[in-house]
Each structure stands twice: as C-alpha cells, then as structure tokens.
Amino acid sequence: MRRITGWLFDVYAFGDGVSVWLIDAEGAAHHLHDTLHPTFFVHGAPADLRRVCEWLTRARLPVRLARVERYDVFARRQMVVLQVAVQIPTLFATLVHRVATTFPMLDLFTADLSIAQVYFFERGVFPLAFCEAIVNDANLIVAMNTNDSRWALEYRLPPLRVMVLQMEGEHLNPNHGHRGALEITYEDRTYGISADDPREIIARVRAYLERGDPDLIITRWGDSFILPQLLQLARRYGLALPFNRDARIAPRPRPARSYFSYGRIIFKTMTHTLCGRWHIDLENASLLDYGLDGAFELARLTQQPVQQTVRTSTGTGINAMELATAYAHGYLIPYRKREPEEFKSARALMIADKGGLTYQPIAGIHHDVAELDFGSMYPTIMARFNVSPETIHCECCLDSRAPELGYSICRKQRGVVPDTLAPLIEKRFAYKRAKKDAPDAERKEWYRRLASAHKWLLVTCFGYLGYKNARFGKIEAHEAVTAYGREALLRAKDIVEQRGFRVLHALTDSLWIHKRKTQDVEYTELVAAIERATNLPIELEGIYKWVAFLASRVDAHNAVPHRYFGATRDGELKIRGIELRRRDTPEFIKQAQQAILDELARANTRVELIAALPRVLQIAAEYVDRLRVGQVALRDLAMTYCLSREPSAYQMNTLNAIVARELAGRGVNLQPGEAIRYIITDNAARVSSDRARAAEFWDGAWGYDVARYTELLVRAVETITQPLGLDAPALRAALACEHPNGQPRARLVTPIAPMAFGPLFEFAASKSIQQK
C-alpha cells in the first residue's frame, strides 16, 4: 500500500476500469487505476422492462440489474425504474446507445454523462482537486480522499511543465495556406524545427516530447493542423510520436463539426485531446478574458476535464453543473432531448418581443450621471424566486405567482437551477470582494480572472433556461425570469423618479440617472430603497463625469440604446456597441479609438471636453500619418470576419465573399462559421480580386489601401467626436483626407515595419500562487 497526494489531473476510461492521473507537489505524474460502475436507469411498461432484462442477460453483457425507486424531478414523484450498472466503463456509452435504439419505447435516465463526470461525482472529486489516493502494488486505487472543495476560494495548483508548439511568424491559419517552420518552446528555450526529411522532424519532436515530458502542451492551430500533420507523418513512416503520455492509447482525433447557435453558424475544427497530458490550442479555446486561471476554475467548478472545458462554451459548463446538482440529489436525469429543429411558433416570437426592458436614451453628452445596476440580475432572480423548469406551473403553490404572466412557482421544493446558481452567485461575489481587498496587483488580477470566469457562467445560464434542447430548459421559466426583471426595473425607475432624479436611460438591469447637486448619501439611500422594494441587490456601478448616448447613424434624431461611452470619476471608461467593441474592427482602428477615449477620459467637465478636441485631432492625425507612411503591421490591419455560408453561396460581391472565393480557389475548404482574415489592398479596383487579399497570401509587395483604411479611421473617430460637434466632413477637412467618393484611385503604400511576436499566453498569476 502506498499513499500518493497530489492534484487530480486526468481521468478516462481504459481497459475494464478508469485511468487516473495525479500530479504531486514535486511535479511528478502518477498513473493510477480505479474501478467504476456507471449506472443508468430505464423506465417504461413492466413488460418492456422485462424484455430489456432478458435481452441484456441473454447477450451476457457486463451489467448488474436491479429494480429501484428514484425521484423524477419533472414528474415530481418517485418512480420505479430498472437500474443498469455497467461493470466496464468503456462499454457504458455503447450499451446506452444499444438499449435506446433497440427499445425506443422506453425512457432512459442518467444515461449520457461522460465517464470522467461519473467518476468525479462518485468519488466526490473534481479536476485539479488536491487529493490523497491509497493504492496497492498494482497502482490500483483502494481509497480516494480529498479536503479540497469546488467552493474553496483559495487553492493551490500543481506545478505544470509546459511546452509550446507553434509555427513561426504571424499566427495565421495554416489551413488557409500559411506556412512556417515548427517551433518548440520549453524551459524558457525555443527550438526551431526545420528539416528536409520528414522523419527527421518526427524524430526531433519525439525527442523534445520525451525530454520535456510536458503536462500541458500549448499550441496555436494544434487541433486542426500541427498535431494532425505530425501524426499523419509519423504514421506514414511507421514512427511513434508520444503525444499521449499513456502510451497504450493511440491519439484519436474528433472530427470537425458545424452547428447553429446564437442565430448563426458556428464552425468547430477537429480536436486532438490527449490522455495523461493536456493539449490546449489557443486558436480553438475560449479563454475569453479569464485565461488559463479562469479555465482551471471553470474545470473545478463544472467538473469537466480541463481539455473539454477550454473547448466548450460556458453554457455547457452550466449544464454540467445542473447535472451535478441533480446527481447529488439522486434525481433521475432526463436523457438528452433531441427534438429536430422547428420553426418558432407565433407565441414564442411574442415572448421574445418581451425580453428585458429597453428605453431609448436621451442622445448627447450628459454630465454627473449615476449608473445603477442590478448585479447578475437574471441568475439572482432564478435563485431568489426559485425559477426552474420543474418548479414552474406548480400545483401545490397556486398563490405564488410570477408577475404579468401569473405562472405559479413552487415554494416548497428548491429547483435544480436555483440550487445550482445560489452558491455560484455567492462565490462570484466573494471573488469580487477579494479583488477589492487584494494585497497586490498580481493577486488582484488572479481574483479578477476567477470572477470573470464566474461571470460567463452566470451570463449563459439564463439563455440555457430558454433553450429547448437543454436538460433544464423551459420557455415558461425563461419568460418568468424576464417578467420579474421588468417588474424590478420599473419599480426602480419609479423610486428614482419619486426622489427627483431624471432617468436618462434604462436597459434590462441598469439605470442611468441624473439630478443637480446630488449628495453621495442620496445614492446610498436610493440603493437601499430599491433593494427593499424589489428584493434584488442593486449597486451604484459608478458616477460618470460624462457619458455620451449616441444618435442613430441612419436617423440622427433618434438615439440607439446599445451604443454609448463615458468616463467615471475614477477615470475608468465604459464603452458599449461602438467599433472598439466589435470583433470585425481592425486592431489599428481600435487602437486609435482607444487612444482618443483615453484622452477624453481625463476631461472632467463640458468645457474640458471641448478643450480636449485639438488633442483628439492631434491623435487622429498621428494615426492617419502612420497609415500614410506604411508603418502599420499586418496584424493591425487585418479584417476578421466569420463566414455565414459557403464561399459560392454569397450573392453580394463584398470583400468577405471575394476573399472567401479567393481562398476556395486555392483549394482551401472553407466551412460556414469559419473565420477569414484579409487586408484591403485596393478597395476601388475594377477587378474585384484585386480589392482584398487573404492575410495568409499577403506580403509587403501587395501594400494596403491607405485611403480606405483612412476612411475607416475617420468614421471611428467620428463616432467619438460627433456628440462633441465634430462630424466626418469636419474631420476630413481637419485631417486633410479626401472624401471617399470622387476619389481617383487609392494610393498604395508598402509597409516597412517588421512583424514582431505578441505574448504567447498568460500563465503568470497561477504560477505565483502555487509557489506560495
């Protein structure tokens, strides 16, 4: 018997059990084994259940059968079900599938959890949990204990050996034609790998993998290009390439797929996840603004393996947490609903119409404006008013009803969704507090990342509630939440106005208000009064020195609700909806807009804002100059767009379509949902293929269209200066730019700037934590 303490690193099914990897405090990886009997349940007519039993027994499948009672959350009663305990984890999914297809008349429960999830649930552990394993001489786990908790605010992470694998040069898509030598970085040194003989390349990658033995391989385009290419070469020459630390398992890629989400097509490339090691492809990971530290927190919380966590949405994370809640209660978990896509009913459309409240702001610049926000409004509503798919339309609580709609909501039994959310809201709040009191900047940043990871979980949980195919989704629950939200905002608006404030703008969970000569204590009283009236927490988000609500570009008399920017008293900028916030704005334009806003953030009064205009023009002029002398790098000029359809399906001859067709013509297989990057080379060119060039096939010789980029810059500057009285024609005059119409030909400039590397990844904060 041995005792091993360390962080739970990886879990997967293998042989007749599961493989479990721990990493200890010295950084050593331990490969252990455990048994697991994942269990699913079957419900149906007694005769059908007997047939399943006979079928399973006759086929001599490795299962233990029992008749048990379990609680069905949706039916809200105990049910007699057949329990099928699968003795060999690798057979679990296959068996479930065979039962489901052979006996379509039966209902399956708790049947589509991953083996890793079941293992975590059964052993009371989670990814990166610090635990203790007692193992026998065959490395079989006899007992597993942990004092670590998913709800622990402070925790240590294992010392990870990291290797970086990428192609030299700009991080352009190799699948779209970018080529560069392979680079491997570990222990602070970078090795270029170029050889004429592919066998030589494989041998060197293999040597580095064996020598470095990394826990974590970070790549760019590793999922879709580097790993598949290397593995294919290795296969062709019959060489072993130990990406998997578990040498018994050959790398098994999962194919690319497209799906419809958020009103558009999303494309996911193929993935290469590893066994006994992690692979994170930065080009195929959603680390948003929380980085690896946030991803580790999400893996711990949602009990999904790290490699899955970074490759899936936070919506999946919330779903996983809801499953964990249901599992812990011993509830039957409904098998994945797979209803085919259907057209929205008229009713569903009406509901959508009544989401959050949206006001039309008073356009222009306002001074001394307070913003009040209901923090995490929708999740808090779900938690506080017990809104969950199985608590809505409750028959035992007819006197407890959601506003407007009158749906009854159970008061006696806590719903799965509120039960999942309550501790999550609590933990996020704790991290926000910790961030405020952090002893140093590094620590503050670590808390910020963790709070941010939580934010994304909470934001998506509401959408999931309205998602037809979600296990814990129901449209009426979704409606009830927005109804509570509207009621709260309206009450808040009344209270604010009663106290003599003018509401300048209101949006779902926020109010922008103003009153002459307000004392700060009035805000404190206001917040308290609103909280009393709504039973929801509201905060003074900040007091703006000035804030601009933008007029519509189509109709200058109308303000639009989602485009505004402003500076608070502590000099912080809040920016929504404008170019700076958009994915498809070139980096160069974003930088210019940011620089101008930073300048304006220093102004405190109307007079100071106007006085800042010459400096704003100066900044704009500098950016125009940089464009003219060709000092802007490819990375800053690239236009990035997601394609919504096949290249040939475009009706309009937009730059997107032109570049998509260019790439397709070069043999690139572009999928709807995939992103393309390009440089505008000559926007006015008669031959459309000359107008823009895919970034992967652009070099200095092509130059870029100065006039076009200048025009984009002028528009972005106008967004900021228009409320101050400087519109595009005035800007063009001031900056000596020609008007885009009536312009003969764009002047082309060849850039001279070298293209440097940006930082690869951020890992500093978690490193420092583990050293403490």
Next chain:
DNA sequence: TCCTCACGGGG
C-alpha cells in the same frame, strides 16, 4: 431605396 451580411449584450 431595398436587400444582404455581420455583429453585440452580459460584468
């Protein structure tokens, strides 16, 4: 002027 196309919010 209409249509096509892509994007954001949330904290």
Next chain:
DNA sequence: GTGTACGTGAGGA
C-alpha cells in the same frame, strides 16, 4: 456537443 431574437450599421445592387 449545440443560449434567443432583434436592432444596428455598412455597403452592394
């Protein structure tokens, strides 16, 4: 392994 619907702006036809 997948949150929805709508409003906004840019630009081609």
